[in-house]
Amino acid sequence: MRLAEALALRADASRRAEQLRSRITGSARFQEGETPAEDAMSLLTEVGGVLEELESLIRRINRTNAATPVGGGTLTDALARRDVLRLRHSILTAAADAAASDGQRGYRQLRSELTIIPALPVAEVRHQADDVARQVREVDTLIQRINWEVDLLD
Template sequence: MKLAEALVLRADAARRLEQLRARVVGNARYQEGETPAEDAGSLLAQARQVCAELESLIRRINRTNSAARLGEGTMTDALARRDALRLRHGVVTAAADAAAGRDQRGGGRQLRSELMFLPALPVAELRAEADQLAREIRELDVSIQRTNWEVDLLD
């Protein structure tokens, strides 16, 4: 099985677990004289099974990511780099938006006697930096996805 397939299975297992959790909670109590829609004990057993499957997948995915080479490092290194780039992009974009006044209501001044707000940061430079970060994220994502489909999942 390829790493990409395991990632799809992991996402599916996480969704199934969340659905089972909601069903267990919805059927954990019922009114006297009524019958619950589903057997909460059986649902809980299914949830335990899915948790075990999920744990196994996560272990194998993590083991594979640590061993798989991507560029000069490992897949784990690339994932950490992508996460850091996304965080940086978010900060730079938020700073540019704030400096440009995008978070202000009403836009500019209504009267000449009102105070005028000036940007404390170079908005154009921040936008250019955000664009460069977005490009790096896209390129790294492509490399990660390619590797996901090339690498076999480790046991």
């Protein structure tokens, strides 16, 4: 099985576990004289199997990520790089948006109003954000390619 397939199975197992959680909590109590919609105990048993499968997939994916070389590091290193680049992009975009302040900077209707001045060079920060977005795309493309090339370790 390829790493990409295991990642899809992990996402599916996570979704199934959350759905089962919801069904369990919905059936955990019922009114006297009524019948619950589902048997909460059998749902607990079912979620146990799903969680065991999820744990196995996570362990195998992590082992594969740590053992797969990418550039000067591992796939785990590339994943960390992508996560930090995404966070950096988010921060730069938020900073540029805050400094731009919806086009209100520097304008006032009355002389008694205070002028709002950006503390950051908006165009430069947006340029930095664009550069980081490009880096995110490049790292993400590399990760996706490797995910389809690498076999999942046992």
